[in-house]
Amino acid sequence: MTIKKPANIRDIAALAGVSAGTVSRVMNDKPGVGSETRAHIARLITEYDFRGDSNARQLSLGRSDSLGVVFPLQVSEVVMHPVYPELLGSISDAALASGYDVSLFTTTAEERVEHIVDAFKRKRVDGLILPAASSDDALIQRVVDEGIPTVLVGHRQESARMTWVDCTHDQAIFDIATAMIGSGRTRLVLLNGPKRVSAYQLRSDGFWRAANDARLVDAQEIELGMSYSSGLQAAGDLFTLPRPPDAIVCSADSTAAGVLEEFKRAGIAIPMTAEVSGFDDTDFASHSTPQLTSVRMPLRETGAAAVSLLLNMIDDRTAHPAPRLLDAEVVWRASTSPVGGV
Amino acid sequence: MTIKKPANIRDIAALAGVSAGTVSRVMNDKPGVGSETRAHIARLITEYDFRGDSNARQLSLGRSDSLGVVFPLQVSEVVMHPVYPELLGSISDAALASGYDVSLFTTTAEERVEHIVDAFKRKRVDGLILPAASSDDALIQRVVDEGIPTVLVGHRQESARMTWVDCTHDQAIFDIATAMIGSGRTRLVLLNGPKRVSAYQLRSDGFWRAANDARLVDAQEIELGMSYSSGLQAAGDLFTLPRPPDAIVCSADSTAAGVLEEFKRAGIAIPMTAEVSGFDDTDFASHSTPQLTSVRMPLRETGAAAVSLLLNMIDDRTAHPAPRLLDAEVVWRASTSPVGGV
DNA sequence: GTGAAAGCGCTAACAC
DNA sequence: GTGTTAGCGCTTTCAC
Numbered sequence: 001m002t003i004k005k006p007a008n009i010r011d012i013a014a015l016a017g018v019s020a021g022t023v024s025r026v027m028n029d030k031p032g033v034g035s036e037t038r039a040h041i042a043r044l045i046t047e048y049d050f051r052g053d054s055n056a057r058q059l060s061l062g063r064s065d066s067l068g069v070v071f072p073l074q075v076s077e078v079v080m081h082p083v084y085p086e087l088l089g090s091i092s093d094a095a096l097a098s099g100y101d102v103s104l105f106t107t108t109a110e111e112r113v114e115h116i117v118d119a120f121k122r123k124r125v126d127g128l129i130l131p132a133a134s135s136d137d138a139l140i141q142r143v144v145d146e147g148i149p150t151v152l153v154g155h156r157q158e159s160a161r162m163t164w165v166d167c168t169h170d171q172a173i174f175d176i177a178t179a180m181i182g183s184g185r186t187r188l189v190l191l192n193g194p195k196r197v198s199a200y201q202l203r204s205d206g207f208w209r210a211a212n213d214a215r216l217v218d219a220q221e222i223e224l225g226m227s228y229s230s231g232l233q234a235a236g237d238l239f240t241l242p243r244p245p246d247a248i249v250c251s252a253d254s255t256a257a258g259v260l261e262e263f264k265r266a267g268i269a270i271p272m273t274a275e276v277s278g279f280d281d282t283d284f285a286s287h288s289t290p291q292l293t294s295v296r297m298p299l300r301e302t303g304a305a306a307v308s309l310l311l312n313m314i315d316d317r318t319a320h321p322a323p324r325l326l327d328a329e330v331v332w333r334a335s336t337s338p339v340g341g342v
Numbered sequence: 343m344t345i346k347k348p349a350n351i352r353d354i355a356a357l358a359g360v361s362a363g364t365v366s367r368v369m370n371d372k373p374g375v376g377s378e379t380r381a382h383i384a385r386l387i388t389e390y391d392f393r394g395d396s397n398a399r400q401l402s403l404g405r406s407d408s409l410g411v412v413f414p415l416q417v418s419e420v421v422m423h424p425v426y427p428e429l430l431g432s433i434s435d436a437a438l439a440s441g442y443d444v445s446l447f448t449t450t451a452e453e454r455v456e457h458i459v460d461a462f463k464r465k466r467v468d469g470l471i472l473p474a475a476s477s478d479d480a481l482i483q484r485v486v487d488e489g490i491p492t493v494l495v496g497h498r499q500e501s502a503r504m505t506w507v508d509c510t511h512d513q514a515i516f517d518i519a520t521a522m523i524g525s526g527r528t529r530l531v532l533l534n535g536p537k538r539v540s541a542y543q544l545r546s547d548g549f550w551r552a553a554n555d556a557r558l559v560d561a562q563e564i565e566l567g568m569s570y571s572s573g574l575q576a577a578g579d580l581f582t583l584p585r586p587p588d589a590i591v592c593s594a595d596s597t598a599a600g601v602l603e604e605f606k607r608a609g610i611a612i613p614m615t616a617e618v619s620g621f622d623d624t625d626f627a628s629h630s631t632p633q634l635t636s637v638r639m640p641l642r643e644t645g646a647a648a649v650s651l652l653l654n655m656i657d658d659r660t661a662h663p664a665p666r667l668l669d670a671e672v673v674w675r676a677s678t679s680p681v682g683g684v
Numbered sequence: 685g686t687g688a689a690a691g692c693g694c695t696a697a698c699a700c
Numbered sequence: 701g702t703g704t705t706a707g708c709g710c711t712t713t714c715a716c
Contacts, residue, residue: 008693019703024695034701054464055406056693059397059708066445066466084427092448096457101466102446103408106434115438122396124408124443229629258629264606265631287571287600289607350709361687366711376685398709401692 066101068125090303134196149313155198172295172328173206183337185247187218231258253278275336290334408443410467432645476538491655497540512548514637514670519552525679527589529560573600595620617678632676
């Protein structure tokens with residue numbers, strides 16, 4: 001004969017001969033229960049595999065213990081594709097470690113913005129992590145208007161209930177471009193994504209700061225999709241010019257891979273005739289010929305920091321945690337000359 | 343003077359001079375409300391931007407309107423990396439279209455299995471979509487035991503409350519290998535992922551079916567991680583053999599990219615000396631030199647089908663929808679000889 | 685067609 | 701220490 005499974009906290013209470021309140025105290029590790037009673041109740045909870053109903057708990061508490069994460073996951077050339085899975089994984093891990101679930105929203109398309117705001121208003125999520133936002137993102141404005149606790153990742157903008165986490169894209173690109181110039185290059189090109197995406201704007205900033213510091217006259221920036229094919233094509237185009245570049249800084253390894261391939265086809269020696277760098281430090285970068293200088297972003301730290309800041313804002317309605325700027329690391333490899341010259 | 347925002351359904355009811363029940367009927371498009379009353383209440387709801395509290399609704403209804411999706415998102419060589427974002431995006435889109443949210447779980451590691459079961463038992467999710475499962479997955483057993491409505495993606499296993507969606511990995515690889523044999527190749531190699539992952543087992547099946555049908559004696563399968571670097575290395579190793587292969591079937595474009603690169607280094611002509619194929623039909627495949635024959639999986643359809651089957655099982659506790667097998671498509675390109683021989 | 689009332693299962697303030 | 705009580709905000713019978 002099988003034990004009828006107790007359905008709710010009152011059933012457990014009845015079994016233990018106590019009241020529901022006492023069981024609640026035990027389940028939430030609250031004080032005010034005698035150690036024997038506590039042990040007894042704990043045993044019953046385990047025995048009957050009782051978990052409670054989170055909807056009821058959340059209704060009572062007025063919160064959802066759930067974070068919304070907004071990711072434009074559609075495969076798109078615009079988007080910094082390789083970083084998403086890892087970032088998402090790290091956010092999820094960090095949330096879980098703090099007892100939060102992650103609710104996923106996959107686009108910021110105009111018609112979906114209201115769905116995200118709605119999720120907050122209906123108390124489905126307590127706050128938002130919003131990566132890769134651009135300054136003209138409609139969702140940002142709404143989030144500010146509604147006072148939704150929000151942490152931006154990769155876009156630096158603050159307001160009362162909004163802060164950000166980012167890494168030093170600009171400094172990394174500055175360091176790379178400066179090293180290229182230091183090794184004698186004068187005709188630099190940046191193959192960049194669209195600058196309305198903050199991460200790309202920052203890379204542009206770093207690139208131009210390096211070019212201007214060195215009073216370079218031949219630097220240029222080209223905006224394109226961050227794909228293998230666009231790198232391939234851009235490299236082809238550039239080398240039909242009368243004075244082709246001698247250094248190409250790419251905002252993605254995928255684009256750099258296209259450049260490498262086209263250079264191979266065209267017989268252009270790397271790094272002798274032209275230096276090339278990538279971004280994202282993918283598996284490709286460490287195994288291409290030549291190996292590709294690239295930039296490693298601190299993705300797991302970024303995710304963890306975003307969760308930590310957000311929980312901070314959720315727990316304390318008046319908190320306004322300072323933004324976090326983490327270090328991106330340049331991984332120097334053979335596609336650029338050694339730092340500091342030939 | 344700003345209007346004090348009505349906090350709950352009773353406030354709206356008071357404003358409309360009706361009872362909460364009536365407002366509830368309007369919000370859920372239920373019959374039994376006069377059209378004038380309905381219009382009036384609808385107007386107030388819009389005016390005050392009232393949404394209701396989903397925790398309360400869920401408590402009352404006993405469900406969460408939320409689907410759990412389990413994705414091992416940690417960057418890993420074992421995992422079919424490029425398909426995840428798109429699959430996840432399509433699941434999310436389909437769920438949203440049916441009024442469901444998506445709750446994300448990022449690992450099936452032993453210690454996390456209970457967390458996922460827990461989420462169901464606490465009514466945080468109504469069911470599970472579980473992609474890329476392998477047959478020895480501990481979560482599958484738990485899910486069956488607990489009777490959690492579940493749809494497997496990429497692993498074919500059924501039980502009372504569990505069904506699956508998959509595509510024809512095996513047939514695609516069979517077609518490719520058969521075409522290679524048809525164009526005169528006799529020494530085929532499959533570079534495959536670990537066979538405990540069902541998708542890789544199926545590719546193995548298709549490969550060996552083709553090899554056996556043709557009574558090939560020189561076919562072999564090598565298990566490795568599905569990365570660029572493992573393709574690079576495997577290709578190098580294979581061509582130190584006395585009788586190197588004349589056709590390499592890869593279970594991922596990333597691996598095929600490594601093979602292509604190594605062949606280029608070694609001066610092996612493709613497809614003349616050896617044919618090569620990939621899987622996933624990434625951007626690389628359509629732009630490499632030579633362009634890469636690859637397999638395009640119906641990812642968006644897969645996600646949509648998974649959601650549809652799952653909602654079916656959630657709505658009807660006795661439903662046991664038939665599994666869905668979708669077609670994977672071989673995209674023939676220059677890295678293999680034309681279908682049917684030279 | 686609409687209102688009243690009884691839950692859904694939990695938490696927390698207040699008694700004792 | 702522990703029980704009692706009053707919600708949390710919604711849905712849904714059951715009257716009228």
